[in-house]
Amino acid sequence: SQKIEQNSEALNIQEGKTATLTCNYTNYSPAYLQWYRQDPGRGPVFLLLIRENEKEKRKERLKVTFDTTLKQSLFHITASQPADSATYLCALGGTGRRALTFGSGTRLQVQP
Amino acid sequence: KAGVTQTPRYLIKTRGQQVTLSCSPISGHRSVSWYQQTPGQGLQFLFEYFSETQRNKGNFPGRFSGRQFSNSRSEMNVSTLELGDSALYLCASSLQDSLQETQYFGPGTRLLVL
Numbered sequence: 125s126q127k128i129e130q131n132s133e134a135l136n137i138q139e140g141k142t143a144t145l146t147c148n149y150t151n152y153s154p155a156y157l158q159w160y161r162q163d164p165g166r167g168p169v170f171l172l173l174i175r176e177n178e179k180e181k182r183k184e185r186l187k188v189t190f191d192t193t194l195k196q197s198l199f200h201i202t203a204s205q206p207a208d209s210a211t212y213l214c215a216l217g218g219t220g221r222r223a224l225t226f227g228s229g230t231r232l233q234v235q236p
Numbered sequence: 237k238a239g240v241t242q243t244p245r246y247l248i249k250t251r252g253q254q255v256t257l258s259c260s261p262i263s264g265h266r267s268v269s270w271y272q273q274t275p276g277q278g279l280q281f282l283f284e285y286f287s288e289t290q291r292n293k294g295n296f297p298g299r300f301s302g303r304q305f306s307n308s309r310s311e312m313n314v315s316t317l318e319l320g321d322s323a324l325y326l327c328a329s330s331l332q333d334s335l336q337e338t339q340y341f342g343p344g345t346r347l348l349v350l
Contacts, residue, residue: 167326167341223292228278
């Protein structure tokens with residue numbers, strides 16, 4: 125069955141550094157991949173979408189890569205700030221299928 | 237534009253009871269999806285409604301059901317509650333049928349089953 129893996133351990137980095145989060149998947153051929161941010165007690169908030177034929181997408185300090193050969197997406201936050209501290213979820217969507225499949229998320233903690 | 241709203245925000249029930257949760261999507265959004273989020277299982281898809289029709293269903297028992305009204309508002313019902321149903325239930329809306337549809341989530345309803 126399809127499986128999405130995100131690092132379950134929290135990622136702690138210093139303010140100003142680049143945070144890199146990983147999303148690996150198996151038994152899946154997604155048409156697109158999305159990244160969401162979730163703060164405690166709140167619903168996820170959409171950040172970026174990248175399609176299977178795109179290698180990289182950027183939005184302000186955020187960058188997402190998508191490698192369908194490695195079956196992996198990397199999510200980068202440059203010049204990280206304490207306000208970036210949250211849990212980040214990746215979600216995969218398939219052609220003809222409406223339901224997104226979410227990873228369990230990685231918690232990012234940016235230290236001032 | 238107002239975001240997705242969910243009511244109630246918190247709920248405590250006992251085993252065997254049933255519960256109904258409500259979701260109002262963003263104005264103009266016709267698709268509503270429901271998810272269950274637990275620390276152990278993460279975010280799991282329950283079902284999705286579009287124009288009052290259930291289009292997609294996740295791998296949950298029949299105790300979990302839902303419906304959508306003509307104004308796109310949606311309800312989900314869980315009957316015969318079990319302790320394992322304790323979770324954050326999230327509703328998400330999207331504009332229309334698209335392969336690359338962004339989900340706009342509500343704040344969730346936190347359900348505790350005792």
